[in-house]
Amino acid sequence: GAPEQRLPAADRAAFAKALDEFIAGQRFAADRPEAVTNLGALYVERADAKQAEAQFKLALALDPGYTPAAVNLADLYRALGREGDAEKVVRDALTRTPRDAALHHVLGLSLARQKRTADAVAEFAKAVQLAPAFSPARARLAESWLELDLPEKALREFQPIRRQDNSSLPRLDQLQIDAVDLTITREFAAALAKYEQMRKVAGPDSADLNVDL
Numbered sequence: 001g002a003p004e005q006r007l008p009a010a011d012r013a014a015f016a017k018a019l020d021e022f023i024a025g026q027r028f029a030a031d032r033p034e035a036v037t038n039l040g041a042l043y044v045e046r047a048d049a050k051q052a053e054a055q056f057k058l059a060l061a062l063d064p065g066y067t068p069a070a071v072n073l074a075d076l077y078r079a080l081g082r083e084g085d086a087e088k089v090v091r092d093a094l095t096r097t098p099r100d101a102a103l104h105h106v107l108g109l110s111l112a113r114q115k116r117t118a119d120a121v122a123e124f125a126k127a128v129q130l131a132p133a134f135s136p137a138r139a140r141l142a143e144s145w146l147e148l149d150l151p152e153k154a155l156r157e158f159q160p161i162r163r164q165d166n167s168s169l170p171r172l173d174q175l176q177i178d179a180v181d182l183t184i185t186r187e188f189a190a191a192l193a194k195y196e197q198m199r200k201v202a203g204p205d206s207a208d209l210n211v212d213l
Helices: 008-026 034-047 049-062 067-079 083-096 103-112 117-130 137-148 151-162 171-184 190-207
Strands: none
Touching: 008 117, 008 137, 034 067, 067 103, 083 103, 083 137, 103 117, 103 137, 117 137, 137 151, 137 171, 151 171, 171 190
């Protein structure tokens, strides 16, 4: 059941009241795609995929160029095993905002999950071209070059990451960078340990991990 069911009765009542107020606040601003996307994210947290999908689609109907709604809808489809739909959502979004590095990164992840590594390389490279300091995309690009057995290209792509401060990145991205770095330097046991840490942190999102050491 929902996590709040494990709370004491008084706390459950307070949680339910706060939740109702949050939903009412977002619905009051239902003409704004960010509010509708917030509702979709809430339904994702509550494992209501049907409602989440409806809210993300509504946000995109309000503003077809609203990237967070497209990214969230694509991620929902990924979680549901609908990878083709995830790819389509991102490609549609890119027709409206073709210079959005985050969208190219998300599309690259989708293609990588589909084992279309060469296509993923093109998207990660575009993300890096648009946002050179976007370390997660650069790390994925380097990882993809490794998958294609091109370690020299992987090293060249990864070098700028070593000169950046990545301490503010999410834990999963930091582990990804460490794992790719260790793979490039052929410290395979340590790299595998990092990937295993990533699996624990990612949980259901571990489909995004590519390990072939």
